[in-house]
Amino acid sequence: MSIVAKAIAQSDEANRFLSSAELTKLQDFFNNGTVRISAAQKLSANQQKIVDDASQRFWAQCPNTPSNSGNPQKTALCQRDQGWYIRLVSYCVLAGNSKPLEDIGLDGMRDMYVSLGVPLANLKLAMKCVKEVAMGVLNSEEGALAAPYFDQLIRAF
Amino acid sequence: MQDTITAAINPADEKGSYLEGVELEALKQYFQTGEMRVKAASQIGDSAASIISETVAKSLLYGDITLPGGNMYPTRRYAACLRDLTYFLRYATYAMLAADTSILDERVLNGLKETYGSLGVPVEPTIQALQTMKEVVTQRVGADAGQEMDRYLDHIIAGLR
Numbered sequence: 001m002s003i004v005a006k007a008i009a010q011s012d013e014a015n016r017f018l019s020s021a022e023l024t025k026l027q028d029f030f031n032n033g034t035v036r037i038s039a040a041q042k043l044s045a046n047q048q049k050i051v052d053d054a055s056q057r058f059w060a061q062c063p064n065t066p067s068n069s070g071n072p073q074k075t076a077l078c079q080r081d082q083g084w085y086i087r088l089v090s091y092c093v094l095a096g097n098s099k100p101l102e103d104i105g106l107d108g109m110r111d112m113y114v115s116l117g118v119p120l121a122n123l124k125l126a127m128k129c130v131k132e133v134a135m136g137v138l139n140s141e142e143g144a145l146a147a148p149y150f151d152q153l154i155r156a157f
Numbered sequence: 158m159q160d161t162i163t164a165a166i167n168p169a170d171e172k173g174s175y176l177e178g179v180e181l182e183a184l185k186q187y188f189q190t191g192e193m194r195v196k197a198a199s200q201i202g203d204s205a206a207s208i209i210s211e212t213v214a215k216s217l218l219y220g221d222i223t224l225p226g227g228n229m230y231p232t233r234r235y236a237a238c239l240r241d242l243t244y245f246l247r248y249a250t251y252a253m254l255a256a257d258t259s260i261l262d263e264r265v266l267n268g269l270k271e272t273y274g275s276l277g278v279p280v281e282p283t284i285q286a287l288q289t290m291k292e293v294v295t296q297r298v299g300a301d302a303g304q305e306m307d308r309y310l311d312h313i314i315a316g317l318r
Contacts, residue, residue, distance in 0.1 A: 004161075004162065007254075008255060011251070017205060018199075018250075018254070020199065023202075026195050026254070027191070027195045029191070030195065031191075033185065033187075033191060034188070040176060040181070043175070091169075095163065095166060104170055
């Protein structure tokens with residue numbers, strides 16, 4: 001559900017047209033549409049590089065972790081998941097809220113990684129590294145739109 | 158409900174892909190028309206009651222439908238008609254903001270024809286009022302936004318037929 005759908009659902013619940021506060025919020029959202037598009041494009045184009053660089057940073061701080069265990073299959077799976085989270089952040093930037101991340105990647109996430117035996121503390125650090133590298137790829141405006149979703153993701157681990 | 162953004166994200170996620178190409182281009186256009194949509198939604202919301210009064214005056218008020226025996230007589234049924242026309246206007250405005258018709262299907266059209274049938278509400282005058290509403294709305298919001306509202310009011314008309 002995007003920021004637009006959310007405002008509509010709220011209004012519908014109350015049987016009214018959108019309030020001027022809601023419309024102002026949507027106007028702000030539309031106003032930086034171009035930045036949203038370019039942020040999403042950069043995350044997409046640089047996903048592999050972000051994941052690779054972030055892994056190097058992560059392993060330097062936390063060498064004893066499944067993705068650095070010498071098992072290439074594990075490394076690939078961990079990096080694949082990190083790439084997926086970057087994709088979900090790009091959806092959030094376009095949607096103007098965190099629903100895509102929550103619905104697709106956070107609901108049930110802890111149970112899944114606990115069951116896989118992946119230490120959540122390590123993942124949290126890995127995601128911090130992903131955020132740092134991603135912020136370097138985006139300009140400050142794009143970064144400001146994407147950062148809250150990376151932060152929410154980091155908090156969730 | 159879906160909106161044009163989630164309608165693009167959900168299938169992309171099914172494929173595990175980023176939004177790109179045509180989908181991203183569609184979103185870009187949606188963002189670019191956002192200001193027009195917000196402005197029109199604000200104008201319509203601010204003058205909804207007067208849009209409905211004018212719509213009724215131009216379509217139904219002077220016909221047999223408001224006389225004894227007509228479907229807008231007595232006052233209770235007149236008020237119900239105003240209420241329904243206001244629903245149509247409000248949901249068409251939501252759909253215009255979302256640039257997506259799914260909310261109309263889910264919240265307005267689902268079962269509407271059957272409900273009207275069982276209540277004896279005539280479809281033709283309802284459609285006539287919706288056609289008039291298109292003109293009245295366009296006068297208030299201008300040609301571009303009016304054309305966009307037409308899409309969603311036409312969707313309701315098509316669903317009533």
